[in-house]
Every structure is written in C-alpha cells, then in structure tokens.
Amino acid sequence: MAKEFVARGADLELKQIRKEFPGFVAIDNLDLHVPAGQFFALLGPSGCGKTTSLRLVAGLETPTKGKIFIGGKDVTSTKPHERPVNTVFQSYALFPHMSVLENVAFGLRQRKIDNPLVRAKEALNLVQLPHLADRRPQQLSGGQQQRVALARALVNRPSLLLLDEPLGALDLKLRREMQIELKAIQMEVGLTFLHVTHDQEEAMDMADTVAVMNLGHIEQMGAPEALYDRPKTVFVSKFLGQSNLLVGEVTSSSANSISIEVAGNKISVPKARAEKHKGKIAIGFRPEKATFLTKKPASSASTNVIGPGVILDIRFTGTSNQYLIEVPELGNITVFAQNIGQSPVIQLGEQVWISWAIEHSFGLSDLPAKSEKA
Amino acid sequence: MRFSLGKFTLPVYAVLAFIYLLIPIVYTFVFSFNNSLKTNLIWRGFTLDKWTNVCQREGVCEALSNSVMIGLISTVVATALGTMIAIALVRYRFKFRSSINLLLFLPMATPEVVLGAGLASQFFNLGVQKGIWTIIIAHIMFCLSFVVVTVKARVASLDPALEEAGRDLYANPRQVFWRITFPLLLPGIASAALLSFALSFDDFIITNFNAGSDMTFPRYVYTAAARGVPAEANVVGCAVFLLAILIVLSTQIRGEVKRRRLAKKH
Numbered sequence: 001m002a003k004e005f006v007a008r009g010a011d012l013e014l015k016q017i018r019k020e021f022p023g024f025v026a027i028d029n030l031d032l033h034v035p036a037g038q039f040f041a042l043l044g045p046s047g048c049g050k051t052t053s054l055r056l057v058a059g060l061e062t063p064t065k066g067k068i069f070i071g072g073k074d075v076t077s078t079k080p081h082e083r084p085v086n087t088v089f090q091s092y093a094l095f096p097h098m099s100v101l102e103n104v105a106f107g108l109r110q111r112k113i114d115n116p117l118v119r120a121k122e123a124l125n126l127v128q129l130p131h132l133a134d135r136r137p138q139q140l141s142g143g144q145q146q147r148v149a150l151a152r153a154l155v156n157r158p159s160l161l162l163l164d165e166p167l168g169a170l171d172l173k174l175r176r177e178m179q180i181e182l183k184a185i186q187m188e189v190g191l192t193f194l195h196v197t198h199d200q201e202e203a204m205d206m207a208d209t210v211a212v213m214n215l216g217h218i219e220q221m222g223a224p225e226a227l228y229d230r231p232k233t234v235f236v237s238k239f240l241g242q243s244n245l246l247v248g249e250v251t252s253s254s255a256n257s258i259s260i261e262v263a264g265n266k267i268s269v270p271k272a273r274a275e276k277h278k279g280k281i282a283i284g285f286r287p288e289k290a291t292f293l294t295k296k297p298a299s300s301a302s303t304n305v306i307g308p309g310v311i312l313d314i315r316f317t318g319t320s321n322q323y324l325i326e327v328p329e330l331g332n333i334t335v336f337a338q339n340i341g342q343s344p345v346i347q348l349g350e351q352v353w354i355s356w357a358i359e360h361s362f363g364l365s366d367l368p369a370k371s372e373k374a
Numbered sequence: 375m376r377f378s379l380g381k382f383t384l385p386v387y388a389v390l391a392f393i394y395l396l397i398p399i400v401y402t403f404v405f406s407f408n409n410s411l412k413t414n415l416i417w418r419g420f421t422l423d424k425w426t427n428v429c430q431r432e433g434v435c436e437a438l439s440n441s442v443m444i445g446l447i448s449t450v451v452a453t454a455l456g457t458m459i460a461i462a463l464v465r466y467r468f469k470f471r472s473s474i475n476l477l478l479f480l481p482m483a484t485p486e487v488v489l490g491a492g493l494a495s496q497f498f499n500l501g502v503q504k505g506i507w508t509i510i511i512a513h514i515m516f517c518l519s520f521v522v523v524t525v526k527a528r529v530a531s532l533d534p535a536l537e538e539a540g541r542d543l544y545a546n547p548r549q550v551f552w553r554i555t556f557p558l559l560l561p562g563i564a565s566a567a568l569l570s571f572a573l574s575f576d577d578f579i580i581t582n583f584n585a586g587s588d589m590t591f592p593r594y595v596y597t598a599a600a601r602g603v604p605a606e607a608n609v610v611g612c613a614v615f616l617l618a619i620l621i622v623l624s625t626q627i628r629g630e631v632k633r634r635r636l637a638k639k640h
C-alpha cells in the first residue's frame with residue numbers, strides 16, 4: 001500500500017531547549033517558533049549552535065532539557081525515522097555505495113512510495129543533474145554532491161525540511177539559481193523550510209523570517225527588513241550588515257525622543273526605536289543612511305550631526321564607495337555613498353561632518369565591548 | 375661499469391627473492407604429478423592420476439573435508455561475532471572498553487603452543503570430549519581477534535553521518551544496518567572472513583592439542599610426513615593455492631572491469 005505524500009508544511013516549535021555536551025553547553029534557553037509553510041532562516045556565526053539545533057529537530061540529538069513540537073505534536077522523544085522531517089546535511093552524507101539515483105530514491109523506497117525511480121529522476125531534474133543519475137557520489141564535484149543531497153531530501157516532500165548551509169559550496173551564479181529554485185519549490189509545495197546559513201544576504205533574500213543566533217541562543221528574530229532596520233543588540237547590528245555605534249549617557253528626553261551627548265555632539269533616537277530610555281546606551285545608524293557635508297550644518301530637529309572628521313580611507317566596491325572617517329574622541333565611522341556623479345565624491349584627508357535622520361537611529365539594549373571600536 | 379651494475383642490482387635481487395619464495399611451491403606443484411608409490415621423494419615419472427583420484431589415498435579426503443567444514447563454521451561464527459564486537463568497540467563508550475581493546479590482542483601475541491595447551495587443559499578439566507567441536511571452538515577463539523582488528527579499521531573509517539542520513543530518511547535501526555552499515559563494511563568483513571578461513575584451514579598447533587582422533591588436513595600431512603608425504607597431499611595443497619590465487623585475481627579483474635566501464639560511460 002503506497003502512502004500519499006505529505007502535501008503541507010507543519011509548524012515547528014522549540015520550547016526552552018538546552019543542549020549540553022560533556023563539559024560544554026552548546027544551546028541554552030532556545031525558544032523558536034516557525035509557522036507552517038514559512039521559509040525560516042537561522043543565521044549565525046560559526047560554532048553558535050546552528051547545526052546542533054537542526055540535529056535536535058531531526059532527532060539525531062536529544063535535548064538535555066525542553067520540548068520540540070512539530071505540527072503541534074510533541075516529538076521530543078521520537079526517533080529520527082518517525083519524524084516527518086528531512087535534512088540536507090552540511091557534509092552532504094551521500095551514500096557512497098549507491099548511485100546518485102538510488103541515493104535520491106532511498107527515502108521513497110523506505111516509505112514504499114509508488115514509482116520511486118520516476119520521482120527521483122524528477123528531483124534530479126529539479127537540481128539540474130539528470131545526466132549524472134548513474135554516477136557514484138565520489139565522482140561528483142562538491143557543488144554537484146550538494147545538489148544531490150538537496151534532491152534526496154526534497155523528493156520526500158517532508159512537512160519540515162532542514163537545510164544546513166545547502167548552498168555553501170556553489171559558485172555565485174549557480175547559488176542564485178538554486179536560491180530561486182528553492183524558494184519556488186517552497187512556495188509551490190507549501191513546505192516549511194528551516195534554512196541554516198551564515199550568508200546574511202542569502203538569509204535576507206530568501207527568508208520570510210530571519211532568526212539571528214549567537215552563543216547558543218536567539219538574539220533577535222523577525223522579517224528581514226525589520227531586523228535590518230531596527231537591530232536590538234550590538235551583535236545583530238554588526239552581524240546583519242554594518243553599523244556605526246555611539247555610546248553615551250542619556251542627557252535629555254523629550255516626548256518622542258531621547259538624546260545622548262558624545263564628544264560635544266547631541267545624538268537623538270526616537271523613543272519607539274530605542275530599547276533603553278535611560279542610563280548609558282548605544283545608538284547606532286547604518287553607513288548607507290548617512291551623508292557627509294563639507295561645512296558644519298545648522299542644527300536641525302530632525303537630523304543628527306557629528307564631526308568634524310577626516311577621511312581616512314576610501315574603498316571602491318563598485319556601485320558605491322565605503323568611506324572611513326576618523327572623528328576625534330569618537331573613533332572611526334563608516335559611510336557608504338553611491339557613485340552617481342563623480343567617484344569618489346570626496347577626497348582622502350578632507351574634513352567632513354556626518355549627518356543622518358534621527359528616525360534612522362536605533363537604540364540598542366546592550367553596549368559594545370570596550371575593545372570593540374564603535 | 376658501476377653504473378650498469380647498479381641498474382641491474384634491483385631486478386636481479388627481485389628475481390632471486392621470487393625464486394626463493396617460489397621454490398617450495400613449485401616443488402609441491404611438480405611432485406603432485408609424480409607417479410610415486412609409497413613415498414614421494416624421488417621423481418618416478420609424470421602422471422595425472424593423483425589429481426584425478428585424490429580420494430584414492432586413505433584419509434586425504436576425510437581430513438580435507440573436516441578442515442573445510444571446521445574452516446567454514448569457525449569463519450562464519452568468528453566473522454559474525456567479531457563484526458559485532460568491532461562495531462561496539464568503535465561506536466559505543468562503555469566501561470572497560472580500552473581493556474577489551476587490549477585483551478583482543480592477547481590471542482594474537484600469545485604463542486600458539488601456550489594457547490593450544492591451555493585450552494586443552496580447560497577442556498580436560500571440564501570433562502569435554504575432544505573432537506571436531508573442540509577444534510571449532512578453539513579456531514573461533516583465535517580467529518575472533520583477527521576479525522575484530524580487521525573490521526574495526528573499516529568501522530573507524532565509516533562516517534557516522536551516513537547512518538544518520540539513513541535514519542533521517544525513514545530507515546529504522548535494522549534497515550540502517552542492512553542497507554547502509556553492512557554494505558559499507560562488507561569489504562572489511564569479506565577480508566576478515568577470508569583471513570579467518572585461511573588461519574583455520576592451516577592451523578596445526580592449536581588443532582593438534584584439541585583434536586581427538588579427528589583428522590584435519592594439516593594433521594594428516596604432519597602424520598604422513600614421517601613416512602613421506604603422499605602425492606595426493608601435494609595435490610590438495612596446490613589446489614588450495616590455486617584457489618587462493620584465483621580469488622585474488624578475480625577481485626582484481628572485477629575492480630578493473632568496473633573502473634573501465636565507468637571510464638567509458640563518462
């Protein structure tokens with residue numbers, strides 16, 4: 001009796017997960033909810049516990065504490081083969097004693113699905129590798145192996161697909177193509193994707209929701225635009241894009257905004273965009289939101305200004321240049337400017353003021369470490 | 375002059391070494407065609423009789439079939455047990471794991487005379503009647519260590535992620551073993567089995583201590599040697615040797631054919 005494919009994604013919920021390895025806490029206090037049918041990206045630096053989280057969901061590790069729900073069902077103590085979950089492993093883990101086609105058909109055969117080889121061939125078409133069906137995995141390049149691993153998991157149409165950096169070994173062009181393909185499959189079939197990556201562009205581009213992970217816990221989670229627009233911690237502000245941070249005591253507060261005093265400059269942030277409203281806080285802004293002026297501007301209620309500073313370095317990056325500006329007592333500030341007219345827009349060593357809209361500031365809940373240059 | 379001498383040293387040395395290695399085999403082979411009477415020491419003319427009528431000589435075929443049976447049973451048991459031990463030793467952490475690793479080397483390091491005599495006295499103390507089964511037990515014991523060591527190397531080189539991938543793809547633990555672990559360990563298990571059979575088939579010392587009146591092929595040859603080994607024994611020896619060569623060649627050829635086929639395809 002052939003079973004039907006699961007056609008819909010299921011939601012995933014991790015509750016208060018803690019995972020200890022001998023003498024090491026890899027994950028602590030992890031709470032995560034991935035709604036059904038979402039493309040969810042888990043983003044974080046190397047060693048922060050991304051793979052461990054996926055292994056917990058797949059059932060390859062058992063949590064020391066906490067519960068895991070898939071589709072509302074508690075699966076914490078079920079075995080991996082009983083979970084409606086498939087994984088694209090970071091190391092591919094293709095079976096070396098089977099052909100590529102048999103690798104892809106493995107899960108279908110285990111579940112006694114009709115026409116496993118036909119479906120496996122379709123999956124190979126999807127990852128653009130139909131011509132390599134008869135080869136052994138050892139005879140493929142890294143990128144090809146990665147795509148086979150993707151096909152092997154996708155072909156099962158699991159309610160929840162776990163992807164551990166599935167595109168890491170691909171070149172830029174193929175990567176873009178696979179990203180589009182992945183996203184299309186996810187939308188079409190309505191599966192839930194939990195996608196691990198440390199490529200922030202990939203995460204922001206593909207995901208409905210991005211969770212930034214650091215040292216075994218989720219720092220912040222939200223839609224990519226919201227996350228980028230309003231990071232809440234130093235880590236997120238630096239990991240997702242670049243940020244300039246200014247630290248100071250809150251000296252004044254109005255109805256809508258609070259201000260700090262740094263090196264003689266008054267920097268404001270809307271109250272609604274600040275995590276903390278008193279004491280010593282860090283206010284940040286994005287390098288592309290700022291502009292520079294060669295003359296000190298008149299003070300205005302809607303903009304922040306710092307300066308004067310000196311252009312220290314200019315890095316050409318194509319459509320825009322990155323300018324590094326040294327501001328006495330403040331440290332180095334980065335500003336991006338589009339190369340619309342002349343390039344660069346300003347010369348090395350020139351004196352400038354930096355200005356950005358108050359509504360583009362964000363106030364963080366923590367402070368950068370002392371050694372960290374703001 | 376010195377130059378050309380140096381050039382020839384290696385090939386000459388290699389040829390000499392080969393001749394040295396091959397002389398006993400060639401001798402055995404040639405004398406399996408000797409039209410011998412009671413003894414097989416002097417060349418008395420060529421005949422195929424000994425090859426066509428091996429079992430004519432009393433005892434040769436009984437001894438041979440005993441040896442094959444003992445070899446097969448001990449190989450199967452030792453390979454199955456040894457494989458399980460090897461997997462456990464690599465995969466699971468448990469108390470005394472390292473001591474077991476060490477203990478497994480003991481049977482390999484202990485002189486066979488000691489092992490054989492020790493086992494024989496155990497059987498005597500327990501009042502076990504010596505016979506085919508005591509030989510089999512003894513053979514399983516010493517083959518086990520070799521199997522564990524051979525298979526363990528293979529298990530250690532097996533990526534645990536492959537088994538995890540299998541579990542992730544809906545295979546229960548038994549299916550994972552038979553569809554992933556076992557096929558990947560098979561080359562190691564096969565060489566362990568061949569090694570076991572070879573060890574069992576030609577063991578004399580331990581067998582001699584633990585055999586009752588049952589003959590094995592090595593015992594037969596040893597006993598017969600007092601009066602001169604019959605040519606039929608040469609026939610059996612050569613046949614085993616040829617069989618071994620055949621196995622090696624066929625695996626080599628199979629590998630080569632497979633490689634060619636793949637190369638042609640792509």
Ligand SMILES: Nc1ncnc2c1ncn2[C@@H]1O[C@H](COP(=O)(O)OP(=O)(O)OP(=O)(O)O)[C@@H](O)[C@H]1O
Nearest residue numbers: 021022024026045046047048049050051052053198
């Ligand atoms: N079996 C284990 N025993 C002990 N520590 C482990 C084990 N597995 C992982 N760790 C540790 O747990 C932490 C998280 O590991 P994990 O593999 O989840 O990182 P990751 O976020 O996937 O990193 P990467 O981006 O490099 O793949 C690491 O510090 C790692 O050293």
Ligand SMILES: [Mg+2]
Nearest residue numbers: 050051090164
């Ligand atoms: Mg990882």
